[in-house]
Amino acid sequence: xxxxxxxxxxxxxxxxxxxxxxxxxxxxxxxxxxxxxxxxxxxxxxxxxxxxxxxxxxxxxxxxxxxxxxxxxxxxxxxxxxxxxxxxxxxxxxxxxxxxxxxxxxxxxxxxxxxxxxxxxxxxxxxxxxxxxxxxxxxxxxxxxxxxxxxxxxxxxxxxxxxxxxxxxxxxxxxxxxxxxxxx
Amino acid sequence: xxxxxxxxxxxxxxxxxxxxxxxxxxxxxxxxxxxxxxxxxxxxxxxxxxxxxxxxxxxxxxxxxxxxxxxxxxxxxxxxxxxxxxxxxxxxxxxxxxxxxxxxxxxxxxxxxxxxxxxxxxxxxxxxxxxxxxxxxxxxxxxxxxxxxxxxxxxxxxxxxxxxxxxxxxxxxxxxxxxxxxxxxxxxxxxxxxxxxxxxxxxxxxxxxxxxxxxxxxxxxxxxxxxxxxxxxxxxxxxxxxxxxxxxxxxxxxxxxxxxxxxxxxxxxxxxxxxxxxxxxxxxxxxxxxxxxxxxxxxxxxxxxxxxxxxxxxxxxxxxxxxxxxxxxxxxxxxxxxxxxxxxxxxxxxxxxxxxxxxxxxxxxxxxxxxxxxxxxxxxxxxxxxxxxxxxxxxxxxxxxxxxxxxxxxxxxxxxxxxxxxxxxxxxxxxxxxxxxxxxxxxxxxxxxxxxxxxxxxxxxxxxxxxxxxxxxxxxxxxxxxxxxxxxxxxxxxxxxxxxxxxxxxxxxxxxxxxxxxxxxxxxxxxxxxxxxxxxxxxxxxxxxxxxxxxxxxxxxxxxxxxxxxxxxxxxxxxxxxxxxxx
Numbered sequence: 201x202x203x204x205x206x207x208x209x210x211x212x213x214x215x216x217x218x219x220x221x222x223x224x225x226x227x228x229x230x231x232x233x234x235x236x237x238x239x240x241x242x243x244x245x246x247x248x249x250x251x252x253x254x255x256x257x258x259x260x261x262x263x264x265x266x267x268x269x270x271x272x273x274x275x276x277x278x279x280x281x282x283x284x285x286x287x288x289x290x291x292x293x294x295x296x297x298x299x300x301x302x303x304x305x306x307x308x309x310x311x312x313x314x315x316x317x318x319x320x321x322x323x324x325x326x327x328x329x330x331x332x333x334x335x336x337x338x339x340x341x342x343x344x345x346x347x348x349x350x351x352x353x354x355x356x357x358x359x360x361x362x363x364x365x366x367x368x369x370x371x372x373x374x375x376x377x378x379x380x381x382x383x384x
Numbered sequence: 385x386x387x388x389x390x391x392x393x394x395x396x397x398x399x400x401x402x403x404x405x406x407x408x409x410x411x412x413x414x415x416x417x418x419x420x421x422x423x424x425x426x427x428x429x430x431x432x433x434x435x436x437x438x439x440x441x442x443x444x445x446x447x448x449x450x451x452x453x454x455x456x457x458x459x460x461x462x463x464x465x466x467x468x469x470x471x472x473x474x475x476x477x478x479x480x481x482x483x484x485x486x487x488x489x490x491x492x493x494x495x496x497x498x499x500x501x502x503x504x505x506x507x508x509x510x511x512x513x514x515x516x517x518x519x520x521x522x523x524x525x526x527x528x529x530x531x532x533x534x535x536x537x538x539x540x541x542x543x544x545x546x547x548x549x550x551x552x553x554x555x556x557x558x559x560x561x562x563x564x565x566x567x568x569x570x571x572x573x574x575x576x577x578x579x580x581x582x583x584x585x586x587x588x589x590x591x592x593x594x595x596x597x598x599x600x601x602x603x604x605x606x607x608x609x610x611x612x613x614x615x616x617x618x619x620x621x622x623x624x625x626x627x628x629x630x631x632x633x634x635x636x637x638x639x640x641x642x643x644x645x646x647x648x649x650x651x652x653x654x655x656x657x658x659x660x661x662x663x664x665x666x667x668x669x670x671x672x673x674x675x676x677x678x679x680x681x682x683x684x685x686x687x688x689x690x691x692x693x694x695x696x697x698x699x700x701x702x703x704x705x706x707x708x709x710x711x712x713x714x715x716x717x718x719x720x721x722x723x724x725x726x727x728x729x730x731x732x733x734x735x736x737x738x739x740x741x742x743x744x745x746x747x748x749x750x751x752x753x754x755x756x757x758x759x760x761x762x763x764x765x766x767x768x769x770x771x772x773x774x775x776x777x778x779x780x781x782x783x784x785x786x787x788x789x790x791x792x793x794x795x796x797x798x799x800x801x802x803x804x805x806x807x808x809x810x811x812x813x814x815x816x817x818x819x820x821x822x823x824x825x826x827x828x829x830x831x832x833x834x835x836x837x838x839x840x841x842x843x844x845x846x847x848x849x850x851x852x853x854x855x856x857x858x859x860x861x862x863x864x865x866x867x868x869x870x871x872x873x874x875x876x877x878x879x880x881x882x883x884x885x886x887x888x889x890x891x892x893x894x895x896x897x898x899x900x901x902x903x904x905x906x907x908x909x910x911x912x913x914x915x916x917x918x919x920x921x922x923x924x925x926x927x928x929x930x931x932x933x934x935x936x937x938x939x940x941x942x943x944x945x946x947x948x949x950x951x952x953x954x955x956x957x958x959x960x961x962x963x964x965x966x967x
Contacts, residue, residue, distance in 0.1 A: 210500040213577045221569050221607045228612035228658065232619070232651055236630070241646040311627035313643045320628040324619065 208358055215362055219369050222332060226373060229328065230380055233321050243316035245308050247382050250299035254292050255378055261288035262371045265340075265364040272347075272357045282344040282360075285367070289337045296330050322381055329370070329377060336370050339363040391927070399510075401502030402927045406509050407488035408820065411813070413516060414480020415894065420520075421471035426880075426887050428464045431456040433873070433880035435862035450528065458861045459548050462531035465859060466549065467523065469534030470557070474564055475519070477667040477805045479512050482606075485670055485812050486575045486599045488820065492918035493593050495584025495935060497928045500577040504570050511567035515560045522556035530557035533859065535656060538631035538649050542623045545637055558621055565614045568606055575603040584917070586937035591956070593916050593941040594687060597694050598673025601701045602666050609662040609705065616655035623647070650715050657708035664801050665704040669697060671808020672739060675761040677941075678811045679743060681914045682758035683750030684952050686942035686967065689742040696735035696742075703732045713781045714788050722781040729779035736772055740765060751945070751952075755912070756830030757815035763838050764807040770842075771800025774849065789859075792852025798845045810834075813897070818911045822923040823904030829896040836889040843882030847875045913953045916941050920957055940967055 236242075264285040268278030300323065308319040343359045346352065352360060400406060427446075430439050438454030445451075450460035487505065491498055499505045522529045531549025532541035536557065544551045579592075579600045592600075619630040623644075631652045632644035680687040687693060709717060709725035717725075743765045752758065774796040777783045787793065810833075817825045852858075856869055863869040910919040917937070921929050935957035943954040948964070960966065 210577050210581050213581060214501060214504070214573050217573045217576050217607060218569075221573070221611045224608050225611035225615050228615035228655055229619075232615070232630075232655055235654060236648055236651055239648055311622075315627075315629065317628070317630055317646045320622070320630060324622055324628070328618065 211358060211362060212365070215365060219366070222369075222373075226325070226328070226377070229321070229325050230377070233325075233380075234384075236317055236321070241316070243308065243318040245303075245306065245319065247378070248299040248302035248306075250295045250302055251378060254295040254299065255374065257288045257292040257295060258371045258374050261285040261292070262364075262368050264288065265360075265367050268347075269357065269360050269364050272352045272360055273354055275354045277347065278352070278360065279344065279347050282340060282347055286337065286340045286344060289333065289340060289367075292333065293330065293337070296326060300326075325377060325381075329374060332373075333370050336363070336367050339366060399506060401498070401506045402925075403487045403491050403499050403502070403505060404820070404925060404929075406505050407484050407486075409509050410479055410483030410487060410512070413513065414476050414484065415897070417471050417475040417516065418480065419890070419894070421468050421476060422887050422890060424464045424468040424471075426883055428456065428461055428468070429880040429883045431461055431861065433876040435864050459528055459531060461861045462533075462547070462859070463529045463549050463553065466531050466533050466536075466557075467519075467529050470519070470530070470561075472802065473534060473663065473667070474561070475516065477802070477809070478568065478663070479564070481667065481805060481809045481812075482599065482602055482670050483509070483512065483571060484809075485595070485674060485816075486571065486603065488816065489595055489918065490575055490578050490599060491582070492819075492921060492929060493596055493916050493941075494579060494582060494587055495917050495937065496578060496582035497930075497934070499574050500582060501574055504574050508567050508570035508574065511563050511570065515563035515567060518556050518560035518563060522553050522560065525552045525556065527551035527553055529553040535660065536620070537656075538620060538623065538652050539635055542620060542631055543635070543637065543642075544624065554624070558617055558624075561617055562614065565610050565617075568610050572603040572606040572610075575599055576607065579603075584934045584936055587956075590691075591937055591940045593673075594676035594690070594693055595670075595673040598669045598676070598697055601697050602669040605662045605669075605701050605704065606666050609659040609666075612655060613659035616652060616659070619655075620652065650712070653712050653715060654708070657711045658705075660711065661708045662701075662704045664797075665700055667801055667805045668808075669701065671764060671805045671811075672697065674808045674812040674815070675743070675764045677916070678757045678761040678815050679746050680942055680944060681815075681912050682753045682755055682761070683746050684753070684944045685746055685750040686944055687742065688745040688748075689738070690940070690942065692738055693742055696738040699735040700732060703728060703735070707732065707779075710779050710781070710784070713784045719781070726779060726781045730776065732779075733772070733776060736768070740769055740772075755814065756825070756827060756834055757811045759831070759834040759838075760807045760811035760814065763834065764804050764811065766838075767799050767803040767807060767841075770846075771796055771798075771804065775800055787852050789857055790852035791848040791856050791858055794858050795845045795848030795852060798848075799841075803841050803845070810837075810893070815912065816918075817897075817900065818907035819918055819923075821901050821904070822907055823900050824907050824911065825900040825904060826896050829892055833889055833893045833896065836892075837886060840882045840886030840889065844879050844886060847879055851875055910955075913951070915943060915953050915955050917956055920955060943967065 261284070264281045268281035268285065271278040271281060303319065303322070307314070308322070309315040310320055310323040340363055343363045346359055396405065400409070427442060430442065436455055440454055442451035442456050443454040446456070446460060450457045487499070490496070527548045529549060530536065530541070530553045531547055532554065536554070540546050541550055541554055544554070579596060622628040623631050627643070629644035629647035631649050632642065632647040635642045635644060676687055676693060707725060707729045709721060710729045713722055747762070774792070778787070778793060778796055814825055814830055817823070851872055854869070854872060856863060856872055863872070907923065909923055917935060920935050922931060937956045938959045939954065939956055941956055943949070945952045946954060
């Protein structure tokens with residue numbers, strides 16, 4: 201007899217508890233920004249335009265993942281939508297790099313002479329988000345391959361569910377960070 | 385039918401996904417690190433009681449570079465203090481304690497075949513193992529291990545040129561801690577989800593043994609606070625290695641002005657202590673849980689105030705997250721904010737007092753069996769009270785300022801956190817050893833271990849309070865430059881004497897542990913006549929825990945000496961008799 205576990209429920213809960221941990225990680229970082237900002241000597245600068253592209257990319261990829269979940273539920277192939285979500289995820293990644301480039305050209309540096317914690321925080325926090333997002337990209341790639349192999353059925357699509365939950369979370373996290381740095 | 389299957393050496397002992405083996409891996413790694421950490425403390429105690437004197441043992445262990453002529457080098461003194469703290473706090477009392485008992489007891493006591501994810505569980509151990517290796521390697525690097533204290537405050541820890549231990553040793557420390565945090569998080573995720581999902585039929589939350597409640601609450605605060613330490617360490621890594629200025633500002637070294645501006649070392653303290661304080665309870669709560677179980681079993685009485693015990697642990701866990709400022713009273717904190725942190729800190733006294741009261745009332749008029757586990761459980765209550773009382777002084781900002789960073793603080797936290805948690809761990813090991821290895825530990829050696837440890841430990845830490853009240857600062861290599869402290873030398877000699885005795889007697893425990901694994905008398909299935917589910921499982925190790933169906937639960941875990949029953953204990957899987965009411 202195999203060890204009987206309610207695999208769906210436990211996997212989802214594991215993910216949610218993990219997400220709670222990630223939330224605390226970013227809560228720690230952004231509260232550090234608030235504490236540090238209150239002490240003065242803070243460089244004010246505009247968020248790069250590229251980050252708007254990032255925002256649009258991550259929202260649309262979330263929508264595509266949602267559609268792919270619906271598709272598999274209805275018994276159709278989610279492959280196209282998964283590939284679309286993956287492509288938008290890559291767009292997000294590149295737009296982050298372009299955004300950082302834009303910041304550097306405007307004189308906002310991560311390190312060294314002339315750098316200010318205001319800029320360094322933005323780099324480190326967006327980098328940390330991007331590292332979490334790379335995990336998401338790997339997850340979407342795996343689900344895409346699985347979907348190509350026809351692993352998901354209308355009854356069993358846990359992989360897609362978990363991936364899209366994590367990806368939606370990353371999207372919400374990005375929106376939070378984007379508004380935090382833009383308007384706070 | 386069980387899912388027990390043939391295992392190879394590798395799947396059974398190395399890359400094992402069985403929670404019982406992973407628990408033993410954590411325990412034995414924790415014990416090894418415990419020996420190393422304790423030995424370090426004896427080395428630096430020699431310097432504190434006999435500053436500048438030559439000891440062959442120092443030269444033998446540390447070599448010419450770090451103990452020239454047998455005299456401890458000041459940099460190595462700081463490294464030993466740092467690594468002693470790091471190892472004991474994280475490796476022994478966090479991973480060694482929680483890693484062992486959460487892994488061992490959760491599935492067995494809630495009636496599950498294994499953890500929710502055996503794979504994550506195995507990863508958790510291997511991240512811990514990797515962290516251990518990195519930390520051990522850091523002991524051997526040329527510039528010495530990390531030496532900025534276990535709290536690694538910048539700027540000292542952030543600038544490699546500040547002190548030799550802030551070089552490669554500090555980098556390895558940070559890498560080791562990052563791996564450690566990942567291990568703790570993976571473990572914590574698993575503990576929470578396992579407890580919430582995999583309880584056997586009838587095991588409602590209100591029937592959970594207090595050990596499980598304690599481990600659940602520990603895991604929750606761990607998952608919520610360790611990521612903040614990771615964030616804190618990430619910024620420190622950037623400051624150290626990539627030249628950012630999160631924690632650094634306006635620093636001149638050897639006449640050279642560093643480029644860093646705008647950073648704040650106080651920010652580090654906020655982030656660090658946001659984990660640092662809950663960490664105290666991450667260490668203490670599992671011990672509280674183990675002690676509740678051991679005490680009830682060996683008093684042959686239900687635990688007094690089960691719901692109050694659960695509520696107290698929740699209150700402690702919640703409060704622990706809003707008191708971190710009491711570590712920072714002397715950082716120029718606004719006195720009003722200080723008074724807020726004083727208030728929240730002193731509130732912790734209330735749930736703590738509830739717990740102590742309930743322990744004492746559980747003992748009250750019980751038929752107490754003084755097993756070694758029980759002695760350590762009672763010893764825990766003793767240190768929890770003694771250490772807790774000095775906590776009231778340190779939690780009050782007006783009083784704390786007078787003894788801040790003195791040996792008073794060292795005495796306080798070693799008693800309330802160090803001794804209490806390690807006594808809880810010893811109680812756990814003596815109590816569950818028969819379950820883990822199917823044999824009994826030697827009782828007489830256990831008694832000797834307890835009494836010598838108990839006396840030696842108080843002998844070490846009680847006098848420290850007087851040193852602190854006399855103003856002796858902690859972490860100093862020597863105080864011989866200050867004539868005002870000359871008359872404290874005798875006390876320091878007494879402390880070192882007791883630390884050596886206390887250290888030696890732990891070897892007795894280790895001997896007893898390993899000897900009993902192979903040669904101890906065989907244990908029966910339920911040697912302590914205990915109620916919880918783990919004692920319904922057979923003595924021999926089975927992957928899947930129970931050969932047949934998982935037992936279902938019919939009552940709470942504390943039906944000891946219940947009137948009208950045939951024996952003085954009723955196991956949790958025994959159905960209620962006709963007309964019998966649940967506790």
